[in-house]
Amino acid sequence: MAKKKLKDLKVNFNTSWEYAPAPESKDHVKINDRYDLFINGKFTAPQSGKYFDTINPATEKKIAEIADASAEDVNMAVVAARKAYDNVWSKLPAKERGKYIYRIARIIQERAREFAVIESMDGGKPIRESRDVDVPLAAAHFFYYAGWADKLDYAAPGKKVRPLGVAGQIIPWNFPLLMAAWKIAPAIAAGNTVVLKPAETTSLTALKLAEVIRDSGLPDGVVNIVTGAGVTGAAIVNHPDINKIAFTGSTEVGKIIQRSIAGTNKKYTLELGGKAANIIFEDAAIDQAVEGIVNGIFFNQGHVCCAGSRLFVQESIAETVIRKLKDRMETLIVGDPLDKNTDIGAINSKDQLNKIKQYIKIGMNEGGTCYQSSCAIPTKGYFHRPTLFTNVSQSSRVVQEEIFGPVLAVQTFRTVEEVIEKANNIPYGLSGGVWTDKGSKIFKVTSQLRAGVVWANTYNKFDPTSPFGGYKESGVGREGGLHGVMPYVKIEN
């Protein structure tokens, strides 16, 4: 009896300890009512005259209107990029290229808080994350690749590298500024020029970045930013004068792109979906592992392609881990993205929220047991409680498919071999996690996981020097680090 009581003991968080609101100020942030396309160094109205609204997913209120670029606008951007490549950027000494990129990094740092606030307003992510992760990493990315510009002779031993020309880049809505940095920095450092399209729900920080780029004095046309939805993206992918496509987004769209550019000479990198296994062994530091699980799946509302969305717990500790995990989930604060206490912000869009809800239904219909924290969520805006599923199997759709939300599927295992088999038995291969205090076990698992990034006793860490990208259907090519230079160059003798 005494034992059972001890086991049932848990911290009671339901006390008078409450967090007073701690909202980040948005007074200093300048947002225009309307944003045009950034083509050839100037903000240019779309030829169609069409604009679409960008809304704050936490309030459902319109923030600004954004130009909807047509194929003609994309063509203008490509023409500007080609001209800048031929006449200016490919002729500039490499060290001067680098210096422009350093300037961009510095200006982002100077305006960091503004970027963080806008990122949270436009995309719904907690200000703590945009302030401490997205924006500093974006600046660091420019800083890192700036230095590569005049060191490319060291990138490919025994060979020379040359730029490819004009790169068309399409980025997702989960890390809007950071993804823009991941794409633009290595491309222009290697001597290419760029036409970039942000996701339609999160264009604002890319357009703010356009201001930074203009203010940095970067030659006109080296970076062009066109906004819009799928039609704009397709115009980039299919433009005959683009030499390289870099895409981050869903595997479904990645495959469409791979098919679309068949028969052309376009090079491509694809950074696609994932369904990472986060594996907890019985000899792991359990409390740290629980923090890692929470960070793995609830970071950025689970809108992370490398999210640890499949939890594998060794059978002997499953009960303890799940109990601790549920307790920890109870403490997560879901709410105003601009509040510094918020752990989980707003789901990026209504569509995405509906998709997540749909998957919850699917999981329950398949016989899964659904658990959600009991926290209050705002009545206005798109919010979703942290959720986990137990009693799921390898074939469950919530185990096999990428949900891209705060939904964790929990499975158990007995042996190392079993968990490796289960972890790899999926079309994706972007990332994975392993938690154990035994070093030899770490290397056994990390070396056998078919995934491009593996975190051992940690999760969801990113760095500009660290290559990122997937195996199998999670994509082709790497971004970040030395390996992230290679997709933007051709290797010559």
Added chain:
Amino acid sequence: MDTAKTQTKKEAIMNGSGENGHASGKKQSRIDVLKTYKIYIDGKFPRTESGRYYILKAADGRQLGNICQSSRKDFREAVVAARKAQPGWSAKTAYNKGQILYRIAEVLEGRKSQFIDELMQQGIDNVAATEEVNLSIDRLVHYAGWSDKFIQVFSSVNPVESSHFNFSIPEPTGVVSVIGSEKTGLIGLISVIAPAIVGGNTVVVLASESKPLCAISLAEVLQTSDVPAGVVNLLTGNAKELNGHFSSHMDVNAIAYCNADEEQLKTIQINAANNVKRVLDYSKHDWMNAESQSPYFIMDFQEIKTTWHPIGQ
């Protein structure tokens, strides 16, 4: 290479293939034993399951053999074998893989005359055939040496800002299908197979339709060089018929295309998207060129894996 010997063999083959009882000598000429050319799947030498064949003819119209016209099913069986062999092959030490590649070179060197002879039967002159075989052997030695070096050259330890040890290493992409070079009988095969397998991949290769003889003989070399069953699988047949299957199979991770047909390449690129296969377009490579070997060909069939671990107490 002993030219005279080649000539003699060539004549012998001609004798065997038709003009029986060449009457000039006193001795009755010997009837040659002709070879049945097979395919190579999982370390075994079956004929195609389909029973189909095509007749290979020399430039002068002589019939050289009934070559297997491999089917989709042969390909699928070869992929099963390649998938089964891949983890074990990949897990072999770099030193061991290097020695096995070197062993292929040794065995090939010992059977050089046979390969030159086969190339000549398929219309290559003696000088060019000798050069191609020599280059093939040297290329194997080149890649054998990369086995325990390319990982060093293309790995990195990444100085991340947080307190973590972080490193990136290449790992094999997995199972690779290859539509081999139509133009060359041997060097085209070696130039793609060697970098793919030295990096821990397993391969299913379609040989040149017009020059298939060396592929089958190469399979015999591989089988006697400690290359485990299933690591290299060699099929003969028609590229136009098979490229759709080679590129659409969901358990193939990468495909290399070595010919100039743009329509075939486009088909491959479209099908590859089914499972985001890596597509290597080798249509423009002249494999006889000394520049057509480098560790970058190994890297074409590698994935970079990055591993993080905290540094702390």
